[in-house]
Amino acid sequence: MPDLGKYAAEVLTAYGASAVLIVALVWMSWARGAKVKRQLAEAEKEARNG
């Protein structure tokens, strides 16, 4: 860990906040994608079976 001196709190907060936002965005995009893919597969199966 580098010595961040008197600005350690600011630097770590900036990195922490950005990491939280990016991880949340990636997770939400992936989760919605997986949910819609599953629902579409079910709907297509139902459509094929009449």
Place this chain on the structure above:
Amino acid sequence: MSLWEYANPAKFMGLSARVLPVVAVLSGVCLAVGLIWGFFLTPDDFRQGSTVKIIYLHVPSAMMAINAWVMMLVASLIWLIRRHHVSALAARAAAPVGMVMTLIALATGAIWGQPMWGTWWAWDPRLTSFLILFLFYLGYIALWEAIEDPDTAADLTSVLCLVGSVFAALSRYAVNFWNQGLHQGASLSLDKKENVSDVFWFPLLVCIAGFVLLFLALVLMRTRTEIRSRRLHALRMRARMG
């Protein structure tokens, strides 16, 4: 072969299925290398101390906040002129990504500004235009959600995107239009004297590449979801009607 062939959802799904994993892995590698290099292996700035390390998040996210809107503008124009559904869905898919990039730029800017300027916020031209750009992102996303008919939603959000482009341009060029304000000029320049020092420049370039690739990966992933969601909606409507 024409680029317009990829406006066909089936062709787009086929191509994006092959491209997405590569882009996602490259994005992860660039972000990891750039951020580790910048955070652990670069020195403090002689004036700004260790806060200079915030540059590896602030500058790429601010660039992507504006560039995402430019991408949405191009996609919206394609929708308005050629009526390709994939372009409208790509614009919709990009909006939350651009919004988060704008939020990261605003948050890291405030955190950086407090120790350097003595304030979290100032009604500086660049900061203010960025805040307005963020509000445009929120409005754009809300408009998509509020309108049931997808073509009408695409039309209206495209018009909103054209209007918001003024603020995207202002966010980029505000420091050139107005001399007053706290925010410095561009950190990246072809002019050696204006550009940041090489020791910060190279890891910053890697981080910018990482953010561009992350944006591309997320837009591809979300556009694929939007296409599937449109098909799901059509199937459900068909089932309901008979």
